[in-house]
Amino acid sequence: MTEHKGPTYYNDVTKVVDYIIEAFDKKIAFGMPIALGKSYQIANEIYRRAKEDPEIDLTIITAISLEKPTWSNDLERRMLEPLRERVWKGIPDFGYMTDLRQGTLPPNVKMKEFYYKAGSVKNDPMAQQNHYSSNYTHVGRDIMNEDCNVLYCHSVAKKIIDGKVYYSDSCNADLSLDIKKFIPAAKASGRKFLHIGQVNNALPFMYGDAVVGEEDYDIILENPEYETPLFSVPKAPVTNADHMIGMHVSSLVKDGGSLQIGIGSLGDAIATALIMRHNANDDYNKALDVLEITSKYGPLVDRVGGRGTLDEGLYGTTEMLVDAFMELYKGGVIKRKVYGHIEIQKLVNEGVLSETLTRDSVKTLLSQDAFQPILKKPDFESLQKYGIFKAGLTWDDYAIVDGDVSYTCDFRDAANLDAILDNCIGEALENGVIAQGGFFIGPTQFYDDLRNMSEEERKQFEMTGVAVLNQLYGDEKLRTIQRKHARFVNAGMIVSIVGNIASDALENGTVISGVGGQYNFVSMAHAIDDARLIMMIRAVKETDKGPKSNVVFNYGYTTVPRHLKDIVVTEYGIADLRGKVDHEVVAALINVADSRFQDDLVEKAKKAKKLPPDYEIPQEFRNNYPEKLAAKLGTFRDMKKGYFDVFPFGCEFTEEEIIIGRSLREFKAKMDKEKIKTIMGLAKHMMGPVPDGAQPYLKRLQLDQPADFKEKLTRKVVSFALKEAGQV
Numbered sequence: 001m002t003e004h005k006g007p008t009y010y011n012d013v014t015k016v017v018d019y020i021i022e023a024f025d026k027k028i029a030f031g032m033p034i035a036l037g038k039s040y041q042i043a044n045e046i047y048r049r050a051k052e053d054p055e056i057d058l059t060i061i062t063a064i065s066l067e068k069p070t071w072s073n074d075l076e077r078r079m080l081e082p083l084r085e086r087v088w089k090g091i092p093d094f095g096y097m098t099d100l101r102q103g104t105l106p107p108n109v110k111m112k113e114f115y116y117k118a119g120s121v122k123n124d125p126m127a128q129q130n131h132y133s134s135n136y137t138h139v140g141r142d143i144m145n146e147d148c149n150v151l152y153c154h155s156v157a158k159k160i161i162d163g164k165v166y167y168s169d170s171c172n173a174d175l176s177l178d179i180k181k182f183i184p185a186a187k188a189s190g191r192k193f194l195h196i197g198q199v200n201n202a203l204p205f206m207y208g209d210a211v212v213g214e215e216d217y218d219i220i221l222e223n224p225e226y227e228t229p230l231f232s233v234p235k236a237p238v239t240n241a242d243h244m245i246g247m248h249v250s251s252l253v254k255d256g257g258s259l260q261i262g263i264g265s266l267g268d269a270i271a272t273a274l275i276m277r278h279n280a281n282d283d284y285n286k287a288l289d290v291l292e293i294t295s296k297y298g299p300l301v302d303r304v305g306g307r308g309t310l311d312e313g314l315y316g317t318t319e320m321l322v323d324a325f326m327e328l329y330k331g332g333v334i335k336r337k338v339y340g341h342i343e344i345q346k347l348v349n350e351g352v353l354s355e356t357l358t359r360d361s362v363k364t365l366l367s368q369d370a371f372q373p374i375l376k377k378p379d380f381e382s383l384q385k386y387g388i389f390k391a392g393l394t395w396d397d398y399a400i401v402d403g404d405v406s407y408t409c410d411f412r413d414a415a416n417l418d419a420i421l422d423n424c425i426g427e428a429l430e431n432g433v434i435a436q437g438g439f440f441i442g443p444t445q446f447y448d449d450l451r452n453m454s455e456e457e458r459k460q461f462e463m464t465g466v467a468v469l470n471q472l473y474g475d476e477k478l479r480t481i482q483r484k485h486a487r488f489v490n491a492g493m494i495v496s497i498v499g500n501i502a503s504d505a506l507e508n509g510t511v512i513s514g515v516g517g518q519y520n521f522v523s524m525a526h527a528i529d530d531a532r533l534i535m536m537i538r539a540v541k542e543t544d545k546g547p548k549s550n551v552v553f554n555y556g557y558t559t560v561p562r563h564l565k566d567i568v569v570t571e572y573g574i575a576d577l578r579g580k581v582d583h584e585v586v587a588a589l590i591n592v593a594d595s596r597f598q599d600d601l602v603e604k605a606k607k608a609k610k611l612p613p614d615y616e617i618p619q620e621f622r623n624n625y626p627e628k629l630a631a632k633l634g635t636f637r638d639m640k641k642g643y644f645d646v647f648p649f650g651c652e653f654t655e656e657e658i659i660i661g662r663s664l665r666e667f668k669a670k671m672d673k674e675k676i677k678t679i680m681g682l683a684k685h686m687m688g689p690v691p692d693g694a695q696p697y698l699k700r701l702q703l704d705q706p707a708d709f710k711e712k713l714t715r716k717v718v719s720f721a722l723k724e725a726g727q728v
Contacts, residue, residue, distance in 0.1 A: 005215070006214050006215050007197075007214055007217040007219055008218065008219050008220075009219075009220050009222065010220070010221050011221070011222060011223040012223070013041040013042055013221060013226065014045060016045075016196070016219060016221050017042065017046050017049055019219070020046065020194065020196075021046075023149075023192060023194065024148075024149040024192060024194075025149075026055050026056045026057060027148045028056070028057065028058050028059070028148065028149060028151065029059045029061060029143070029146040029148050029149065029151070030043075030046060030058060030059065030060050030061065030151055030153065031062065031143045031150060031151065031152040031153070031179070032060070032061070032062040032152075032154060033062070033063075033154045033172035033174060033175055033439065034062065034063040034115060034172065034174065034175075034439055035064045035066060035171075035172075035231075035439065035441045036171040036172065036230060036231060036439070036441045037154045037155050037169070037170070037171050037172030037439070038062065038066075038153075038154065039153050039154065039155050039198040039200075039221070040091075040092045040226075040228060041198065041221070042153050042198060042221065043060075043094055043095075043096070043153070044092065044094065044095045044096075046058065047094075047095045047109065048095060050106065050108055050109050051099075051106050051109070054106065054107075054108050055108075056108060057108055058108060058110070059110045059111075059112060059146065060096060060109065060110070060111045060112070061111075061112045061113075061143050061146065062111075062113060063114045063116070063514070064113075064115055064117055065094045065096070065097045066094075066231040066233075066441075067094070067101075067117075068084050068088045068091065068093065069083070069084065070101075074710070074714065075664075075701070075717075075718070079657070079661070079664075079701065082700075083657065086652075087234065088229075088231065088232065089229070090228055090229045091228055091229055091231055092228065096109065096111065100126065100127075105126065110126075110130060111130055112131075112132060113127065113130065113131060113132065113514075114131070114132040114133075114134050114136075114142070114516075115513060115514035116131075116511065116512070116513050118512055118513045119512055119513075121511065122510055122512065127511070128509075131511045131514070133504075133511075133514070134515065135470075135515060135517070135520055136174070136319060136438075136515075136516050136517035136520060137467055137470050137517070137520055139175060139178070140175045140177075140179045140182065140467075141178065143175070143179065144179060144182040144183075144186055149191055149192040150186065150191070150193050151193065151196060152175075152176075152179050152193075152194075152195055152196070153194075153196040153197075154169065154172055154176075154196075154197060154198070155170070155171075155172075155198050155203060156168060156169060156197040156198065156199055156200070156203070157170045157199070157200070157201055157203040157204065157205040157206070158201060158222070159205045164213065165213070166211050166212065166213055167197055167199075167211070167212055167213075167216070168203070168205045168206050168207070168210045168212075168463075169211075169212070169463065170203040170204060170205065170463065171203060171206075171230075171439055171441065172438075172439045173206070173209055173210035173439070173463040173464055173465055174319065174438035174439040174465060174466045175466065176209075176210075176212075177209060177464070177468070178466070178467050180216075194218045195216065195217050195219075196217065196218065196219040197219070197221070198220075198221040198222070199221070199222040199227070200226070201227060202227055202228065202447075203230065204447065204451045204458065205458075206450070206458065206461065206462075207458065207459045207462055207463070208433070208436065208459075208462030208463045209462075209463065209464040209468070210463035210464070230444070230447050231441070232443050232444040232447075232652060233263070233441055233442055233443060234443055234651060234652040234653065235265075235268065235443055235647055235649065235650070235651035235652065236264055236265040236268075237265060237646045237647060237658075237662075238265045238269050238645070238647070238648060239265065239646075240571070240629050240630050240633055241538050241539070241571035241626070241629070242265045242266050242268075242269040242538075242571075243269050243272075243633060244291065244571035244629055244633070245269060245270075245570065245571050246266065246268075246269025246270045246271075246273040247269075247273045247287060247288070247291055248297075248569045248571075248573065248574050249269075249270045249273070249487075249534055249536065249569055250270060250273035250274045250277055250305075251277075251288060251293055251297070251305045251306070251307065252300075252301065252304050252305035252487060252532065252534060252567065252569075252574070253274060253305050253306070253314065253487050254304070254305050254306055254485040255306055255308065255309075255311060255312050255313070255314075256312035256313070256314075256336060256484070256485060257314055257315075257484060257485030257486060258314065258315045258316070258317050258336075258484060258485060258487065258531075259316055259317070259318070259328075259334075259487055259489070260317055260318040260319075260486070260488045260489060260521060261318065261322065261325075262318075262320055262322060262490065262491065263320060263322040263323075263441070263442065264491075266491055266536055267322050268324055268327075268648060269648075270324070271324035271325075271328050271331075271333075271648075271649075272327075272644075272645075272648040272649070274310065274314075274333050275327065275328065275331035275333060276643065277307070277308075277309065278309050278310045278331060278332055279332065280641070281307075281308065281309050283636070283639070283641070283643070284307070287636055287643070288301075288307060290632050290635060290636075291632055291633075292620070293573075293574075294307075295620070296573060296574075296620060296621075297573070300574060300576055304532060304567075305487075310332075310333050313333060313334060313335035313336040313434075314328070314333055314336055315334070315336040315337070315338050315433075315434060315435065315482070315483075316328070316435030316436065316437070317435075317469060317482070317483050318436070318438075318469065319437065319439065319516070319520075320437060320439055320440065320441075321435060321436075321437025321438075321439070321463070322440065322441075322442055322446075323442035323445070323446035323449075323649070325435050325437075325461075326450075329434070329435070334434050334435055335434055337432030337433060337434055337460070338432060338433060338434075338482040339429065339432050339433075339482075340431075340478065341382055341383075341386055341478075342478045343370050344365065344383075344386055344429070345478060345481050346481055347365055348429075349481055349484060352365075353429065355428050355429050355432070356427070356428055357387070357388070357425060357426055357427060357428055357429065359422075359425070362388060362421060362425045363417070363421055365383075365388065366417070366420075366421075371383075371411065373410060373412045374398060374409050374410050374411065375398075375400075375409035375411065376409075377395045380395040380400065380409070381395065386429055386431055386432075387426040387427075387428055387429045387430030387431070388425060388426060388429075389425060389426060390424060390425065390426040390427075391426075393424055395409070398410070400420060400424055402424060405423075407419055407420050407423070431459070433460050433461070433462040434461070435460065435461045436461075436462045436463070436464055436468075436469060437461070437462075437463055437464075437469070438463070438464065438466045438468075438469050438470070440463075443651070443652055445650070466517060466520075470517045470520035470521065470524075471523070471524065472524060472527055472528070480527075483524070483531065484528075484530060485530050485531070486524065486525070486528055486531035486532075487531070487532055487534055488521035488522070488524060488533050488534065489534045489536065490503070490518050490521055490522075490533070490534070490536070491503065491535070491536045491537075492536070492537050493512065493537070493550065494550050494552055495537045495550065495551055495552070495568055495589060496553065496562075497552070497553055497585070497586045497589045497590060497601055497604075497610070498554075498562050498582060498585060498610065499568075499577055499585050499589070500558045500562045501535055501537070501558065501559055501560040501568075502559055503515070503518055504518075504559050505557050506557060507555055507556030507557040508557075509557070515559060518559065518560070519559070519560070521533065522564050522566075523564075525566055526564060526566070532567055532578075533564075533566035533567060534566070534567045534568075534569055535560065535566070535567065535568050535569070536568075536569050537550050537551070537568060537569070537570050538550055538571065539551055539570040539572055539592065539593055539594045539624070540594045540626070542669065544672045546673065547596065549593060549594055549596075549597035549601075550570075551570070551589055551590070551592070551593035551594075551597065551601065552601075553600075553601060553604040553605070553608075562585070565577040565580075566578045568588075568589060568592065569592075570592040571626075571629060572591075572592045572593070572594065572621075573591060573621070573624075575589050575591065575592050576588065582610055583611055583615075586605050586610045586611055587615070590602060590605070590621075591617065591618070592621075593624065594624050594625070594626075595621075595622055595623060595625055596625070598617055598621075598622070598624070654700070656696055657700065659697060659722070659725075659727050660697050660700065660701065660722070662725060663722045663724070663725035663727055664718070664721050666724065666725050667717075667720070667721035667724060667725070681720070682720050685716060685719070685720040686716050690715060690716070690719045691723060692728075693722075693727070693728035694718070694719040694723075694728045697718065697722055697727075697728075698715055698718060698719065701718060703715040703718060
């Protein structure tokens with residue numbers, strides 16, 4: 001394969017795939033980024049060729065190939081078909097995923113994935129057998145460790161800057177840096193490697209390490225006909241349990257600190273609680289009192305987090321730049337800027353440097369050992385990048401040149417230093433960032449927000465690799481001081497009472513999602529002196545057999561081992577486990593379990609000699625019931641200020657769709673719990689007329705004028721579900 005000095009350009013995907021197949025002798029490891037950054041056209045064409053030609057040995061290596069929702073019955077079709085057309089219009093399907101779901105993936109095609117949409121492959125043998133259980137920071141290495149030739153293919157945004165073409169990894173800078181690091185060694189060993197980008201200018205052009213020149217690519221595919229809308233991930237409803245977890249977490253966040261959160265209802269719950277804390281602080285503190293967070297955890301909150309407004313603001317440091325960060329930005333919470341320069345960041349942290357520069361603050365900066373006694377060219381250029389020296393100045397032969405005037409870079413000359421401070425310094429710090437992410441995905445509004453920003457505003461949301469974001473290695477001093485008071489907030493499924501947490505798989509090894517970056521953030525939380533790890537666990541899981549506790553005596557799988565325990569938050573409270581001995585850990589976790597399961601946990605702990613024989617749960621933790629939480633949150637919902645809404649930041653569903661979905665879920669839950677009683681109620685409902693109030697919902701489902709008996713029956717079921725849910 002010929003080495004490319006720059007990319008070869010194509011506008012026809014079939015020719016790109018022709019080249020790949022010939023160059024790789026039909027044995028291909030096809031790497032694509034997680035989620036949004038995949039090329040539909042190249043992925044589908046290379047898979048189509050592999051289906052047609054069994055001599056092609058294709059291994060697809062990726063994570064979360066986005067899929068539009070499908071249906072298994074007529075009622076689901078009526079609900080989802082209009083939604084698919086409205087939300088995902090113009091977005092193709094991945095052929096390999098369609099075949100995977102149907103069990104028709106050909107034998108010459110393998111899929112290896114390091115992360116799944118939660119619960120999406122529980123019953124899929126191929127997915128369960130071909131899962132990379134790897135830290136996110138090791139995924140690039142593992143892709144390059146495949147025993148065949150490798151291509152890495154992703155979608156990019158294109159922009160001409162100062163007459164030169166640049167490409168942005170945009171939504172997926174996460175693995176690019178890692179993979180590039182391994183390319184020279186791979187090529188030196190005789191392996192073939194291709195880096196392919198497909199232009200999709202629906203992607204916002206993001207800055208930071210995401211931006212590279214043409215020379216980074218071997219092939220660029222560009223054809224406006226191939227550009228597609230971005231896959232939207234609609235908002236999930238935020239439950240009472242989610243809101244309670246969000247309130248607890250928000251109280252553990254320190255003003256002027258750093259925040260990492262993930263996608264979904266828990267991230268939204270944290271964001272809405274932090275916005276309430278900052279913009280409605282009196283109501284927030286009333287909520288802390290009513291929800292008993294102040295009475296139970298006041299000293300912990302004051303030591304670790306806070307109850308006041310977030311005046312200095314937070315810096316977002318996260319592998320996944322989720323839309324909750326955009327809401328926090330709009331709400332005035334995400335605003336603390338960090339800088340890629342140790343001396344600058346150190347003085348910013350100390351309060352010596354602020355965004356507005358002064359003569360004295362710059363003098364203190366230039367007195368740092370790194371710039372003494374003579375300022376070198378790389379230091380001058382770095383300081384100029386961040387606004388310390390004004391634009392237009394140049395460095396030449398150990399002098400700072402300003403047109404016809406020059407100043408020696410020898411800072412030992414006090415008069416010369418004074419002249420520099422009087423004539424050369426800028427007005428404000430520049431190129432600070434308020435959030436850094438490795439990849440992003442979210443609802444359509446999130447993409448619109450990014451695209452509609454000015455270039456300068458968007459540059460504050462910097463995209464870089466997980467090798468930078470998910471660890472300290474490589475630039476420990478800078479990353480540590482940037483991430484001061486970091487709160488790394490992650491979700492787990494189950495916690496044992498001694499502190500082991502299962503987040504990605506069941507005890508029989510069934511993979512639910514993947515480790516992703518969770519262990520990376522666990523490590524950082526313990527490596528940074530003022531950081532904390534906050535693991536969120538919903539205390540209860542609703543099953544077909546009734547509620548089940550997620551705080552358990554023991555569990556046969558562990559993602560985060562107990563020796564790395566820190567803070568665990570459930571809807572019922574905060575368990576601060578760091579530095580605690582076993583009986584304290586056990587007691588703290590039982591305190592935040594649902595009270596329906598507490599006595600059993602205490603009994604098992606005593607039998608295992610992990611609690612004293614006379615131990616009793618403190619009375620203030622004996623009232624952990626979901627209905628109690630609902631009543632307390634209801635007090636604030638009644639204020640009609642938008643507190644604790646099911647969709648606090650809006651959603652892509654209509655009001656009718658939200659009500660229909662909620663009513664049908666409640667109906668299914670009743671059928672699971674009280675089948676005979678529910679059937680009897682449905683039978684009685686069948687004999688009466690359809691309530692008038694049900695008509696708008698039936699019209700949405702095209703059941704307002706049923707054409708046959710089946711549709712009439714379905715209409716009755718839906719109207720009964722609406723009636724039982726109190727909607728009609």
